[in-house]
Amino acid sequence: MGNPIIELKGITKVFGTGDGAVTALKDVDLTIDEGEIFGVIGLSGAGKSTLVRCINLLEKPTAGTVIVDGKELTKLSEKELRQARRSIGMIFQGFNLLQQRSVLDNVCFPLQLAGVPKKEARAKAEKLLDRVGLSEKKDAYPAQLSGGQCQRVAIARALSTDPKVLLCDEATSALDPTTTLSILDLLKELNRELHVTVVVITHEMKVVEAICHRVAILADNHVEELGVVEEIFHRPKSMAARQLIVPSSQVPPKESFGEGRFIRITFDGRERTDQPLVAQMVLHTGVPVSIVFADTRSLNGRLYGQMILQVPEDDSIMEKMLEFLRRAEVSFEEVI
Amino acid sequence: MQLTEMLSLIVKGFWETLYMTLGSTLVAYAIGLPLGLLLILTDPQGLRPMPVFNRVLGVIINLLRSVPFIILLVWVMPVTRAIMGTTIGSKATLSPLTIAAAPFIARMVESSAREVDRGVVEAALSMGASPSQVLLRVILPEAKPSLITGAAIAVTTILGYSAMAGIVGGGGLGAIAINYGYYRSNSQVMLIMVVLLVLIVQIFQEAGSRIAHKSDKRIREQN
Numbered sequence: 001m002g003n004p005i006i007e008l009k010g011i012t013k014v015f016g017t018g019d020g021a022v023t024a025l026k027d028v029d030l031t032i033d034e035g036e037i038f039g040v041i042g043l044s045g046a047g048k049s050t051l052v053r054c055i056n057l058l059e060k061p062t063a064g065t066v067i068v069d070g071k072e073l074t075k076l077s078e079k080e081l082r083q084a085r086r087s088i089g090m091i092f093q094g095f096n097l098l099q100q101r102s103v104l105d106n107v108c109f110p111l112q113l114a115g116v117p118k119k120e121a122r123a124k125a126e127k128l129l130d131r132v133g134l135s136e137k138k139d140a141y142p143a144q145l146s147g148g149q150c151q152r153v154a155i156a157r158a159l160s161t162d163p164k165v166l167l168c169d170e171a172t173s174a175l176d177p178t179t180t181l182s183i184l185d186l187l188k189e190l191n192r193e194l195h196v197t198v199v200v201i202t203h204e205m206k207v208v209e210a211i212c213h214r215v216a217i218l219a220d221n222h223v224e225e226l227g228v229v230e231e232i233f234h235r236p237k238s239m240a241a242r243q244l245i246v247p248s249s250q251v252p253p254k255e256s257f258g259e260g261r262f263i264r265i266t267f268d269g270r271e272r273t274d275q276p277l278v279a280q281m282v283l284h285t286g287v288p289v290s291i292v293f294a295d296t297r298s299l300n301g302r303l304y305g306q307m308i309l310q311v312p313e314d315d316s317i318m319e320k321m322l323e324f325l326r327r328a329e330v331s332f333e334e335v336i
Numbered sequence: 337m338q339l340t341e342m343l344s345l346i347v348k349g350f351w352e353t354l355y356m357t358l359g360s361t362l363v364a365y366a367i368g369l370p371l372g373l374l375l376i377l378t379d380p381q382g383l384r385p386m387p388v389f390n391r392v393l394g395v396i397i398n399l400l401r402s403v404p405f406i407i408l409l410v411w412v413m414p415v416t417r418a419i420m421g422t423t424i425g426s427k428a429t430l431s432p433l434t435i436a437a438a439p440f441i442a443r444m445v446e447s448s449a450r451e452v453d454r455g456v457v458e459a460a461l462s463m464g465a466s467p468s469q470v471l472l473r474v475i476l477p478e479a480k481p482s483l484i485t486g487a488a489i490a491v492t493t494i495l496g497y498s499a500m501a502g503i504v505g506g507g508g509l510g511a512i513a514i515n516y517g518y519y520r521s522n523s524q525v526m527l528i529m530v531v532l533l534v535l536i537v538q539i540f541q542e543a544g545s546r547i548a549h550k551s552d553k554r555i556r557e558q559n
Contacts (some may be wrong), residue, residue: 056462085464096459099554100477110463113473141553154459161463 004067005164005197006032006055011064013050024050025061026221034164037191037198039208039229041244042218051218052169052201056088057081069164086114089158089196093170095150097142097157104129104138107156114161121160128156132186148179155186165197166190172207184210205244209233217241234302245304254335257292260310261318262335265325267296267303274301277328278309285320287312308335342525345512350532352426353508356498360433361491367438371397372445373471383457383467400439405497408436409504426507429498437494444490448482449475481552488544492537499533509533 008030015022024047032038042048053059054066057073066073071084097106107125112118129135132152142150151171158166168187172180188211191198200212208215208229215232217225219240225232236242254262271277282288289309296305311318318334325332375393378386403411409432413423416431452475460474476483499510509529517526549555 058458058462079466082464082466085462088462090459090462092455092459094453094455096453096455098456098474098478099453100480100552102553109460109473113460113463113465113469143554157463167462 003034004031005034005069006030006199007065007067008051008054009065009067011051011054011061011066013047013054013059014062023221025054028064028221028223030216030223030226032197032199034197035191035195036213037188037200037211039200039202039212039215040218041202041205041208041215042240043244044203046218047221048201048203048218049169052090052167052199055165055167055199056085056090086110086161087163088165088167089161089163090167090169091151091154091158091171093173095142095147095154095174097150097153099142101141102138103134103140103142103145103153106142106153107160110157110161124160125156128160129153131190132156146179147175148183151175151179151183152186155183155190159190159194159196163196165199168198168200170201170203173202173204180207181210187211217244242304252293257308257310259313261313262292263309263311263321263325264306264333264335265309266306266331268331269302269304271303271330272301273298273303277330278307281321281324281328284324285317287317287321289321345516346509346528346532349507349509349512349529353495353498353510353533353536356426356429356433356501356506356508357491357495360430360437360498361487361494363430363434364437364441364490364494365487367434368441369445371438371442372449373475375442375446376449376475377467377471383470397439397442400435401443403436405432405436406500406503408432409501413504424505426501429501429506429508432501433494433497436497437490440493441486441490444486445483448479448486451482452478481548481554484544484548484551488541488548491540491544495533495537495540 008028011025011028011030012023013025015024028047028051030051040048040051050059054061054064055068057066061074064074068084068088073081073084076084098109101109104122104125107128108118108121111121111124116124126135126138129138132155134149134152134156137145137149137153142153145153154171155166166187171187172183175183184207187198187200190196191211198211200207202208212229214227215229216223217232217238217240219238224240225236225238232241233245236245265277278289278291289311291307292310293308294305296303296307298304311321322332322334371393375390375397376382377384378390378393380387380390382390412432412435415435416423416428419431420428422428456478457470457474460470465474498506498508499513502508502511502514505511509532513526513529513533516522517529
């Protein structure tokens with residue numbers, strides 16, 4: 001690794017002109033190394049779909065340079081660009097298969113566009129379908145397949161021209177969790193076996209967690225944070241990173257909790273999971289509490305999220321508990 | 337009128353109608369299909385955006401479409417004479433029918449092509465497809481069922497136009513209906529012609545729908 005295959009320099013993309021102009025990307029620099037699985041994560045509207053389309057120039061950047069595999073794509077003629085795109089595969093959230101072509105013909109399609117003889121293309125396509133585990137479906141049509149199967153066909157199709165890079169635009173966002181995992185496993189295997197560089201665009205942290213080596217966090221149309229996935233999980237620096245890692249929970253209204261008094265505890269990563277705070281508080285005060293709401297997750301033994309406890313309506317007990325929490329140095333407040 | 341005489345008249349009219357309808361549909365598609373694809377290609381959001389050209393082409397097509405066929409029939413007579421050498425008979429009717437049908441077909445093709453998912457076009461572009469490859473290998477095949485349905489509508493519309501051609505000396509079942517049924521007040525002949533025209537329309541429409549349905553791979557087959 002360490003050998004850059006994709007270099008984005010100063011990429012700016014503005015849609016429209018005049019008063020209606022919208023900036024989708026602002027001066028984005030990004031270098032993706034050969035053979036890695038690179039994640040780009042951001043909330044919707046952060047510009048990640050535009051960013052991935054700038055890599056194969058489906059969107060022409062307003063300013064900036066795109067270099068893929070040593071070729072400066074932004075300088076190529078249209079014909080040269082079409083040639084270069086054959087070494088950049090792409091899969092999509094909506095699969096985008098040709099509905100009127102069979103599975104096999106879909107996988108053959110990029111090869112036919114490139115002028116590969118039919119026989120050769122079919123042999124290649126059959127091999128790829130076998131690789132993604134769909135050889136028995138080769139004569140079926142996309143409408144007869146499940147979402148996960150469609151995405152496998154799309155992956156086989158994207159790989160038919162032996163690309164060096166595979167761009168995945170929200171490729172698992174339309175799939176259920178189990179299918180998502182199987183597609184992510186497949187991408188991981190293909191990355192390992194074929195050494196294809198994979199760029200994953202997603203809004204889900206669990207996708208990044210599952211397969212990415214490095215990740216860029218996109219917020220407000222620029223790269224807010226970039227680094228090795230474990231590192232960012234361990235020490236998220238930016239607000240955007242924390243927002244994506246830590247569940248931004250929708251706390252139900254207080255009325256739904258019922259009668260009593262409530263304490264909200266916020267975990268910001270200072271607490272460790274091997275020091276069970278709530279249990280210790282209960283032992284310390286000798287008064288049991290109910291957890292009426294909790295949305296927490298642990299990252300490398302650190303706790304993030306929040307929790308709401310229901311405590312008895314007794315001022316002295318309440319005072320004891322608040323005192324315990326103060327000494328434990330956690331962020332808390334009484335919910336009123 | 338004798339029965340045998342009438343029968344031979346009907347048979348002749350039937351073939352003339354088929355000849356006019358299918359002949360002009362064929363020529364009109366040869367003109368309208370490329371025009372429709374050109375509209376898609378040069379659309380401001382298309383593969384080769386040419387907004388001014390697109391606009392001008394659109395206006396010309398709309399103008400041609402807004403002229404009532406009966407007026408067009410008379411207007412294009414000089415053109416017909418120049419191309420066909422005559423303005424009478426079913427052969428001469430081909431030219432006004434084609435001129436009326438081509439812009440209509442261009443719009444039908446355009447609308448079918450628009451139904452093709454933009455994502456599929458984007459996928460093809462990401463594989464390095466050229467604009468002509470996108471048109472011929474993605475948009476046309478993907479729009480096939482819709483194009484066939486459109487063709488059935490086009491044929492039946494042109495059939496209706498062809499019946500009007502009888503007024504200016506064209507041939508076919510419509511001409512018989514006007515010449516014998518209307519001018520000579522033979523309501524029986526009129527009725528037979530109308531029934532025949534209705535039958536032909538039904539057959540074309542039904543056949544078109546069936547072929548379209550059969551060719552559409554999006555419909556899940558029961559296993």
